[in-house]
Amino acid sequence: GENVEQHPSTLSVQEGDSAVIKCTYSDSASNYFPWYKQELGKRPQLIIDIRSNVGEKKDQRIAVTLNKTAKHFSLHITETQPEDSAVYFCAASTTSGTYKYIFGTGTRLKVLA
Amino acid sequence: GAVVSQHPSRVICKSGTSVKIECRSLDFQATTMFWYRQFPKQSLMLMATSNEGSKATYEQGVEKDKFLINHASLTLSTLTVTSAHPEDSSFYICSARPMGSYEQYFGPGTRLTVT
Numbered sequence: 001g002e003n004v005e006q007h008p009s010t011l012s013v014q015e016g017d018s019a020v021i022k023c024t025y026s027d028s029a030s031n032y033f034p035w036y037k038q039e040l041g042k043r044p045q046l047i048i049d050i051r052s053n054v055g056e057k058k059d060q061r062i063a064v065t066l067n068k069t070a071k072h073f074s075l076h077i078t079e080t081q082p083e084d085s086a087v088y089f090c091a092a093s094t095t096s097g098t099y100k101y102i103f104g105t106g107t108r109l110k111v112l113a
Numbered sequence: 114g115a116v117v118s119q120h121p122s123r124v125i126c127k128s129g130t131s132v133k134i135e136c137r138s139l140d141f142q143a144t145t146m147f148w149y150r151q152f153p154k155q156s157l158m159l160m161a162t163s164n165e166g167s168k169a170t171y172e173q174g175v176e177k178d179k180f181l182i183n184h185a186s187l188t189l190s191t192l193t194v195t196s197a198h199p200e201d202s203s204f205y206i207c208s209a210r211p212m213g214s215y216e217q218y219f220g221p222g223t224r225l226t227v228t
Contacts, residue, residue, distance in 0.1 A: 041224075043220060043221045043222055046216060049215075051215075098162045099145060099210055100162050101159065103157045105155075106156045
């Protein structure tokens with residue numbers, strides 16, 4: 001069945017450094033890839049997304065890259081700040097049919113001040 | 114815009130009773146609503162997809178008779194956990210997809226504790 005692998009499961013970085021989280025998906029029909037940030041006990045919040053017709057998208061300190069051939073996509077956070085500390089989830093979806101998301105297993109990011 | 118509410122935020126019930134959770138899209142019409150379950154320090158696991166006016170589609174391993182989903186309107190979906198047991202204790206989160214959008218907007222979640 002469909003599967004999304006996410007690595008690493010935990011990541012600690014010094015404030016100001018960059019953080020990279022990687023995901024791999026199995027369903028070649030997937031064409032929409034959102035990233036969510038979830039703080040403890042709260043709802044997931046969309047931070048950036050990318051569609052399969054582009055290879056990269058950037059929004060201030062956050063960027064996402066997509067390699068459709070390899071079925072990889074990555075989240076890049078530059079100049080990390082303590083408030084970036086949270087759990088990050090990637091997801092893969094198709095923009096037809098049910099539009100359901102398959103989530104990755106999550107990455108707990110800790111930014112050390 | 115794109116606000117999703119969920120009620121209740123927390124509920125404690127006794128084993129064997131049923132609990133209903135409501136999910137509402139407040140400022141948009143949702144073609145599709147989704148129900149997820151999240152255990153501590155784990156990912157969101159999709160339980161079912163519901164479309165207004167039709168039966169929900171359940172993911173493999175999710176008991177449809179235990180987790181009853183009703184999507185009565187374009188702004189409301191309900192999840193009823195029937196005959197709840199302690200192992201059903203979890204964080205239940207709904208999401209809603211507006212018409213014509215790829216995105217899902219998440220509710221704040223409901224923490225269910227079954228004693």
